[in-house]
Amino acid sequence: MNPVLKQIIATREVEDKNGNLINIDKTSISYQEGDLIQKYIRHIKAERSLEVGLAYGTSSLYICDALEKTERTAHYVIDPYQNNEGVVWESIGIMNLKKAGFMDFTRFFEEPSHLAITQLEREKVEVDFVFIDGEHTFDHVLVDFFLSDKILRDGGIIVFDDTDWPSIRRACSFIIRNRDYKVLDFLPSYHTKKGLSMKHKLYQNIVYVQETLVPENTYFLPKDAQHGGKIDQMTAGGMLVMQKIKSDTRAASYYNEF
Ligand SMILES: C[S@@+](CC[C@H](N)C(=O)[O-])C[C@H]1O[C@@H](n2cnc3c(N)ncnc32)[C@H](O)[C@@H]1O
Numbered sequence: 001m002n003p004v005l006k007q008i009i010a011t012r013e014v015e016d017k018n019g020n021l022i023n024i025d026k027t028s029i030s031y032q033e034g035d036l037i038q039k040y041i042r043h044i045k046a047e048r049s050l051e052v053g054l055a056y057g058t059s060s061l062y063i064c065d066a067l068e069k070t071e072r073t074a075h076y077v078i079d080p081y082q083n084n085e086g087v088v089w090e091s092i093g094i095m096n097l098k099k100a101g102f103m104d105f106t107r108f109f110e111e112p113s114h115l116a117i118t119q120l121e122r123e124k125v126e127v128d129f130v131f132i133d134g135e136h137t138f139d140h141v142l143v144d145f146f147l148s149d150k151i152l153r154d155g156g157i158i159v160f161d162d163t164d165w166p167s168i169r170r171a172c173s174f175i176i177r178n179r180d181y182k183v184l185d186f187l188p189s190y191h192t193k194k195g196l197s198m199k200h201k202l203y204q205n206i207v208y209v210q211e212t213l214v215p216e217n218t219y220f221l222p223k224d225a226q227h228g229g230k231i232d233q234m235t236a237g238g239m240l241v242m243q244k245i246k247s248d249t250r251a252a253s254y255y256n257e258f
Helices: 003-011 031-043 058-066 092-099 113-122 138-151 166-178 198-212
Strands: 013-015 021-023 048-052 074-078 106-109 127-132 152-161 181-187 239-244
Touching: 003 013, 003 058, 003 092, 013 092, 031 058, 031 127, 031 152, 031 181, 031 239, 048 058, 048 113, 048 138, 058 074, 058 092, 058 127, 074 113, 092 106, 106 113, 113 138, 127 138, 138 152, 138 166, 152 166, 166 181, 166 239
Parallel strands: 048 074, 048 127, 074 106, 127 152
Antiparallel strands: 013 021, 152 239, 181 239
8 A cells, every 4th residue: 555645544633834733533535435436446457537526535546546557547636725825725736746656647727617527528538437525515516426427437446435425425316316327336424233233234224225226215305305204214324335337328318316
C-alpha cells in the first residue's frame, strides 16, 4: 500500500501546507469504504477512473493505489473548491496526490462536475471505474450519474458514497429501477451482534428483486417513503457498488416508478 495512504489510515489526519494536522473523520471515506472501493477496482482490473469530490484526497489515494498500472492508467478527479484558501480544502487533496506519486497519471479539474465530465465525454475519454462523492443533492447526484454513465464502459463499476442520505438513496433508486445497472455490493451503516442488520437484509432483497425482475415491494419504492419515521431506520447503508450492464437503449416512453 502507498505510504501516504497508509499514514492517513493510521492517523485519520492530513497535513496542511504549514504542517498543521487536520482530522478527516467528518469529511473522508472510512477504511471499510476504501477497502470496498479497492476490492472492486481490482476485481475488474480498472486502469482508468473518474472521481467526483476530491476534498483531502483520501478516496483518491485509495483509488489510485488500486488502479492497474499500465501506460493507459489515468485518474480524472473533480472538485471546484479544492484550492479555496482558508475556506475548505486548501489544496490538501492535490498535495497528498503529489506526495503519493499519483499526480503523474492524475488530471484534476477545478470546476463543477457537470462541466468537467461533459468535457471528458467530448474528448471521448472512457473509464472503467467511477466514484461519486461530490455535491450531495438529488439532482446533482443524478446528473453526476447521467454524465458519468456516458463515459463508463459496459461492465464498468460505479460506486456511490453516503447512500444513507435520502437524496442519494433516491438517485440510486432511479438507477436501479430504470437503468441497466446491477447492484453488486454495499456497505451497511451498522451490523447487529446477531448477524446482518435490517439494512443488510433489505439490500439483499433489492439484489434479489433485480435478478428476478420482479418490480414489487423493493425497499426503494415510494410507498416505503410514506411510512413516515420508518424510512430513517430503513436507510440503505453507507456505500453502494453497481455494475453497468450495457449502454442505454430504452424507448423514449420507458419509465419505472422509483
Ligand atoms: C464529502 S467530500 C468528498 C470526500 C472525498 N471523496 C474523500 O472521501 O476523501 C465532497 C466533495 O465534493 C466537492 N464538491 C462540491 N460540489 C461539487 C461539484 N459540483 N462538483 C464536484 N465536486 C463538488 C466538495 O468540494 C468536496 O470536496
